[in-house]
Amino acid sequence: xxxxxxxxxxxxxxxxxxxxxxxxxxxxxxxxxxxxxxxxxxxxxxxxxxxxxxxxxxxxxxxxxxxxxxxxxxxxxxxxxxxxxxxxxxxxxxxxxxxxxxxxxxxxxxxxxxxxxxxxxxxxxxxxxxxxxxxxxxxxxxxxxxxxxxxxxxxxxxxxxxxxxxxxxxxxxxxxxxxxxxxxxxxxxxxxxxxxxxxxxxxxxxxxxxxxxxxxxxxxxxxxxxxxxxxxxxxxxxxxxxxxxxxxxxxxxxxxxxxxxxxxxxxxxxxxxxxxxxxxxxxxxxxxxxxxxxxxxxxxxxxxxxxxxxxxxxxxxxxxxxxxxxxxxxxxx
Numbered sequence: 001x002x003x004x005x006x007x008x009x010x011x012x013x014x015x016x017x018x019x020x021x022x023x024x025x026x027x028x029x030x031x032x033x034x035x036x037x038x039x040x041x042x043x044x045x046x047x048x049x050x051x052x053x054x055x056x057x058x059x060x061x062x063x064x065x066x067x068x069x070x071x072x073x074x075x076x077x078x079x080x081x082x083x084x085x086x087x088x089x090x091x092x093x094x095x096x097x098x099x100x101x102x103x104x105x106x107x108x109x110x111x112x113x114x115x116x117x118x119x120x121x122x123x124x125x126x127x128x129x130x131x132x133x134x135x136x137x138x139x140x141x142x143x144x145x146x147x148x149x150x151x152x153x154x155x156x157x158x159x160x161x162x163x164x165x166x167x168x169x170x171x172x173x174x175x176x177x178x179x180x181x182x183x184x185x186x187x188x189x190x191x192x193x194x195x196x197x198x199x200x201x202x203x204x205x206x207x208x209x210x211x212x213x214x215x216x217x218x219x220x221x222x223x224x225x226x227x228x229x230x231x232x233x234x235x236x237x238x239x240x241x242x243x244x245x246x247x248x249x250x251x252x253x254x255x256x257x258x259x260x261x262x263x264x265x266x267x268x269x270x271x272x273x274x275x276x277x278x279x280x281x282x283x284x285x286x287x288x289x290x291x292x293x294x295x296x297x298x299x300x301x302x303x304x305x306x307x308x309x310x311x312x313x314x315x316x317x318x319x320x321x322x323x324x325x326x327x328x329x330x331x332x333x
Contacts, residue, residue: 013174016222043187053224055089062091063133063166077128094101129160129168136167136255138198139178146211150182167255171314182215199307201262208287249318266304
């Protein structure tokens with residue numbers, strides 16, 4: 001019973017819906033889409049990425065296995081209208097660092113061999129995108145990621161990029177994942193909407209901001225089938241004890257320590273910015289009765305405050321989880 005409840009909680013936290021007809025593959029339809037190439041007429045043609053629960057579990061487990069090292073893999077699927085459907089995913093044998101990951105020759109050979117053997121056993125889906133991890137620094141595309149994705153979109157369309165943050169996934173309890181596509185080099189987006197704020201480490205902020213207008217983020221949802229649901233529940237029954245006994249605070253202690261150190265650097269940087277802005281702010285007091293103050297310095301301070309609240313909430317959730325486990329399993333023993 002506990003295993004079923006835990007799996008239902010996971011499905012609810014990540015909004016996993018059950019759909020069966022999405023798994024049918026229409027080869028004629030896919031060939032017609034490839035012939036029409038609607039994405040060449042509209043740089044924002046694709047609006048959503050739908051990911052199967054099996055592919056999601058594979059990608060998250062692979063990302064988590066890399067620890068602080070970036071990992072990389074490919075996704076297989078199809079296109080339906082303005083949606084990209086990810087049916088499966090597989091890891092690539094590539095070497096990564098804490099800041100980048102690139103596929104070498106053996107990675108490309110493995111990819112080709114995997115796809116060919118998949119078609120031999122009836123898996124007709126083509127490679128539809130790539131995924132990689134950003135351990136601890138959010139879901140977005142760096143300069144190298146943008147170049148890689150642009151190259152893939154030039155020669156392997158339709159193609160999307162998925163980024164997973166395994167550390168934030170553990171801290172929040174919900175999968176931290178983003179799906180992206182780049183704009184053509186000749187295209188300039190009219191107005192880039194302000195994306196929802198996310199905490200970015202200081203050493204990544206510059207790379208994050210410089211390339212933000214070269215790609216756009218798509219909506220993401222997850223689905224499963226009745227058959228997949230049975231397999232996932234069996235897996236959950238096997239591993240739920242480990243999930244229940246895991247402590248996000250202990251499992252993510254290094255990530256939490258780096259978050260606190262980064263927050264201290266941001267506070268120091270904000271103090272310097274505020275001290276420089278103070279004379280100008282004092283001079284404006286008489287002109288702005290009842291005003292909101294300086295927007296630039298106040299905005300940076302608000303972001304630091306959000307980062308601090310995020311660390312506090314995640315730590316509090318971890319402590320509360322341990323207290324509940326203690327009440328359920330240890331009291332009265």
